Amino acid sequence: MLDAAFFRRWMTATAASVDREAERLTALDSPIGDADHGSNLQRGFHAVTAELEKEDPQTPGAVLTLAGRHLISTVGGASGPLYGTLLRRTGKALGDAGEVSEAEFAQALRAGVDAVMTLGGAAPGDKTMIDSLVPAVDALSDGFTAARAAAEEGALATTPLQARKGRASYLGERSIGHQDPGATSSALLIAALTEAAGE
């Protein structure tokens, strides 16, 4: 079973991972975006960990809705509402249970990913975070390590795609050949699950 402490570790591990990879995320965002993805997510997840420290939410759902709300209000780029909606909707789907099973979490995360697709209008293959999140959710029934591998593979597979959403879509065919920064940061988020679980 997964408790509030697990979800706090997930957020803390994501913040640390975003710190380590911030330069790479921003570098990926330079040719096809506006070169702020790393710094935006750093600001957002720093705010999230500070807020979790302060508010000390006691249920898995409360941890993720709090995290989502602060990502929406602090990031300043499109990744704020997108990641914020992902976590908030996942948290809401978890309700107020003190502990949730991995299967319940997988179901809730799918609701979160669906909400992101509705918000941004992106589908798989559009070269967005969805290309990493959808395979991850599909693989989650086989465990966090399988989800991590699926997310990383999904992020790598965005390289040959042409962007159809967001600023990169203005580049048309010139977006081909670059790995998508959003799919890359989504893979970091999923990878942090394995760290939170100690796998």
Place this chain on the structure above:
Amino acid sequence: MSDDKGERLVGIVLVSHSAQVAASVAELARGLAGGATAVPVAPAGGTEGGELGTSAELIAAAAASVDRGAGVAVLTDLGSAVLTVKALLAEGDELPDNTRLVDAPFVEGAVAAVVTAAAGADLAAVEAAASEAYTYRKV
């Protein structure tokens, strides 16, 4: 409440990645609306730190500041501005009741919205006028 007729104007929020763009479009729309000073218009541009981007806090504050009880029309430029407003609307309690994201071109839509709101129109009419600005072809 008929005694409030003419007092309760629709509020308009202009969300841009740039503080200057949001403020200037607000000024332009008011000016082209014949100095429609009675219409509550608030810009929400850039981040709180004054950089290019979108601030949920500035949007929420702007929406609260123009809410006169007749609804609030929010116009945005692109990308994170659109997504942030949609995420705030989905949140449920971050924006005044009867706040709508209006699908409209930013500059032309803002002018149409302010002119229509100045005439005392309701939120649906302000939204329709702003959206209709998409149909004004230039060539």
